Amino acid sequence: MTDGKYALIDLAMALSLLFSLMFVCYVVCLVVPFVRHKPRPSGDADDFRWHFFIPCRDEEAVIGDTLAYLRGHFPSTHLWVVDDDSDDATGAITAARQAADPYVHLVQRRRPDARTGKSEALNAAYRALVGWLPADAVLDRIVVGVFDADGHPEPGGLDVMAAGHLFGDPAVGAVQCEVRMRNRDERRPVPDGGRLRNLAARTLVRLQDLEFRTTTAAVQMARRHTRTVGMGGNGQFTRLSAMRAITEGGTGPWRGALLEDFELGLDLMLDGWRTAYTTDTSVDQEGLWSLRRLITQRTRWGQGNMQCTRYLARVWRSPKLSHSGVLEISYYLLLPWFQVSASLLFPVLLFWFARGMVQGDGGFLADGGWGLCIGAALGITQFAMWGPIYRWRCERGAGFWSSLGWGLAYAFYIYIFYVTAWRALARIVTGRGQWAKTRRNAELRVEGPTAIEF
Numbered sequence: 001m002t003d004g005k006y007a008l009i010d011l012a013m014a015l016s017l018l019f020s021l022m023f024v025c026y027v028v029c030l031v032v033p034f035v036r037h038k039p040r041p042s043g044d045a046d047d048f049r050w051h052f053f054i055p056c057r058d059e060e061a062v063i064g065d066t067l068a069y070l071r072g073h074f075p076s077t078h079l080w081v082v083d084d085d086s087d088d089a090t091g092a093i094t095a096a097r098q099a100a101d102p103y104v105h106l107v108q109r110r111r112p113d114a115r116t117g118k119s120e121a122l123n124a125a126y127r128a129l130v131g132w133l134p135a136d137a138v139l140d141r142i143v144v145g146v147f148d149a150d151g152h153p154e155p156g157g158l159d160v161m162a163a164g165h166l167f168g169d170p171a172v173g174a175v176q177c178e179v180r181m182r183n184r185d186e187r188r189p190v191p192d193g194g195r196l197r198n199l200a201a202r203t204l205v206r207l208q209d210l211e212f213r214t215t216t217a218a219v220q221m222a223r224r225h226t227r228t229v230g231m232g233g234n235g236q237f238t239r240l241s242a243m244r245a246i247t248e249g250g251t252g253p254w255r256g257a258l259l260e261d262f263e264l265g266l267d268l269m270l271d272g273w274r275t276a277y278t279t280d281t282s283v284d285q286e287g288l289w290s291l292r293r294l295i296t297q298r299t300r301w302g303q304g305n306m307q308c309t310r311y312l313a314r315v316w317r318s319p320k321l322s323h324s325g326v327l328e329i330s331y332y333l334l335l336p337w338f339q340v341s342a343s344l345l346f347p348v349l350l351f352w353f354a355r356g357m358v359q360g361d362g363g364f365l366a367d368g369g370w371g372l373c374i375g376a377a378l379g380i381t382q383f384a385m386w387g388p389i390y391r392w393r394c395e396r397g398a399g400f401w402s403s404l405g406w407g408l409a410y411a412f413y414i415y416i417f418y419v420t421a422w423r424a425l426a427r428i429v430t431g432r433g434q435w436a437k438t439r440r441n442a443e444l445r446v447e448g449p450t451a452i453e454f
Contacts, residue, residue: 031385034218035393039280043162050077050158051129051240052145055121059149060088062286066149067097067104073155075103077145080129082107082121085114105132118233119260122146123252126243139241143167146236146261150286152182153235157281161237166276173242173273174265177235178217181209181287189289204294205287206406207413210390213279220277226325229275230332231265235283238264242273259304266311266329272320295420302336302417302424309333339421383411 052070056063063081070079083091083106091108098104107128109121129144143161147153157177161167166175183189189201223229231238243253246267257263265275288294315321315329387407391398 030215030218030222031389033221034214035389037221037279040163040165040278042156042159042280043164043166043168045158045162047141047162048158048167049142050074050145051142052077052079052147053082053122053125053129054079054147054149054151055082055084055118055125056086056090056094056149057084057115057121058086058088059090060086060093062150063090064093064097066147066151067094069152070147071097071101071103074153074158077158078103078105078129080105080107080125082109082125084109084121085111117256117258117260119252119254119256119263122254122260126247126252126254127250129240130244139244140170140239142240144238144240144243146233146238147283148234148285150182151234152284153177154281154283157283160278160281163278163280166278167237167239169274171274172239172276173245173268173271174231174236174238175276175278176220176229176231176265177237177277178279178282179212179232179235180282180284181205181212182284183287183289184209200291201289203406203409204291204413205289207410208287208294209394210386210406210410211413213394214386214390217277217279221279223328224277226322226328227274228269228321228325228328229265229277231261231275233261234285236261236264238268239273242268242271245273246271257304257307258300259308262304263308263311266308266315269325269329270311270314270318270320291416295416295423298416298420299423299427302420303427305333305336306424306428309337336417336421336424339418340425343418343422380408380411383414384408386410 052074054063054066067079067081070077081090081094081104083094091106094104094106098106105128107124109115109124114121126144133142145153161175161177166172184206186202186205188198189205190198193201220229238253246264247253253264253267254260255263255267268275288297312330312333315326315333318326321329384404384407387403387405387410388400390406391400391403395403
């Protein structure tokens, strides 16, 4: 019986090591095309008409600055701000700008029809735009960009979007651009905090920048080969004719998942449209320096991911997707469920390993320590390597030792997703499907929770 127990532990350790090695190979396949990428030729933004959707709820701390920025850098672009029944001055700020500027449009929502989720807010902007356009508008030449209330797209980015391999290709229905953290170099993100708190805060912001500009970007580049590029909520561009094609009953193209951006891209792929990704232009947003707020945000994303699992049957039956595309989408949709399962399995393996170590007499390596050591080394290295890659690819001015520290911190940062996967599952089980708004860094400190349910 004892021999059987150790054999089971050895088998579990071997399988864990095998999966770790497979993931390392996967990471290598991501890194090579990522580091070899070179910018591609831009197009002419004047070939298209551009409209930006900006869904807002209680965004007075940032919306004025964002509107000023967008009007200054994108003077021929129409801005559609959706005020989702804000309790602050978001609507008043936008209304004042609308009165003085024909390119600013306020879409006002009021309860009980408001505060029903970001999808409904975006659908309200879609209906307002479609109603505003002339009857003879050429929908193929109209592109809608979606930005957060703090989103600052890079000047000149619309020329990139108009490139021949992006919206210059009529088969492309949507394009996602790179996302960067605007406050990644801020030394004191918490002005009233001490040295240690500010070190933790700026490291957390830096890790979000590393995440979006390396691992996320590398995955998106790999998805270009499987034609399964996912859409994000900030810096997402969609051809209006593609939106019209997937709209049901005239209500709008967004279907209501908390991960509404990915869901939109998935609907487009299932309808036969190509989705694309580019790092040749980017959008800046605020990185969250509060771990609590980051967990709130990622829980919402995880719950939306789990909600989209309902698409699996359609994905497996779709004639529009390649076999590799079906596998990639399936992996992404099932990832939070894998994280929940793994967080149950690994503690059990560690318990049995520790028990075997206490009772065994064969020495550390003979009792399975070899598997634990190799697995831990691979687990840390495959994520820590992104720190130096981030420095080489994105932040040449950073020091090597700083980048190594970021990489090691990132190897532990990814465990946040195991926590948020469980929180997302708990929200699904308890029937909590409301949107949890994450408070902006610039907002005044107030008493109460950091997440507002609506």
